[in-house]
Amino acid sequence: MNHEAFPVSGDDLARLHTALAARAADEGVLDVAYRTLDTPVGPLLLAATARGLVRVAFEREGFDTVLEALAAKVSPRVLEAPARLDPAAAELEEYFAGRRHGFDVPLDHALSSGFRRIVQRCLPQIGYGRTRSYKEVAELVGNPKAVRAVGTACATNPLPVVVPCHRVLRTDGGLGGYIGGLEAKTTLLALENAA
Incomplete structure (x- = not known):
């Protein structure tokens, strides 16, 4: 990496991103948080609102396309903020490990009617x-x-x-x-x- 063109290390950038996500959540300007999760069926995109998990997407759907749809249909305030998705990610990991047979995370059905x-x-x-x-x-x-x-x-x-x-x-x-x-x-x- 050319440090003259990009003087911030990867670790520093990750810390800055985490701080940005926390500040956005604290200030109430984070409407849709998202993260990805590696699974036996490929990477999944998880997205949540304050109400609950709103979207699970397969890589074949195109994560950028899914995020654009969330910005258009739910809110343009979309940010990668993995911490909000930790409970959902943990339940999915338990499911794929065969230790969970149902999900308890709150769901937001805003994308269906x-x-x-x-x-x-x-x-x-x-x-x-x-x-x-x-x-x-x-x-x-x-x-x-x-x-x-x-x-x-x-x-x-x-x-x-x-x-x-x-x-x-x-x-x-x-x-x-x-x-x-x-x-x-x-x-x-x-x-x-x-x-």
Whole structure:
């Protein structure tokens, strides 16, 4: 690194960034905090508001694109502030290690509305290691003819893994789609020994 062009060390820069994130949080100008987390399904972007975890994104979605969408839909005050995401990261690490079967972190459903939100709020009822068909989920939410709408709600789930849309399969047992890709869906179901 050319220290004449950039006279601050990497450690100093990290300390400055941490101080900036803490000051932004203290002054109430940090609306969306984010961090990344390495997992068996690749890096995940985690983002949270003061209300709770608002977004989990797979690398294939494009982290910059996701952050731009959060700035447009939630607030332009978005900052990398890992400390706010430590509880969510810890729960995800426990999940991927096989020690956690459900999530307790508060969730912010601001990115979903209407029928999609109803479906996404219902998905945690599908227990760890279990699966349901899109048709069964439609019946569970009281709209048995809304199979395609359930599929759309799963495909647009802003909180994959934590809100377990990976546990929803086609009626014939096929995987259907998944925002993280079919390899990620297969990995999650295998981790859970899903039946």
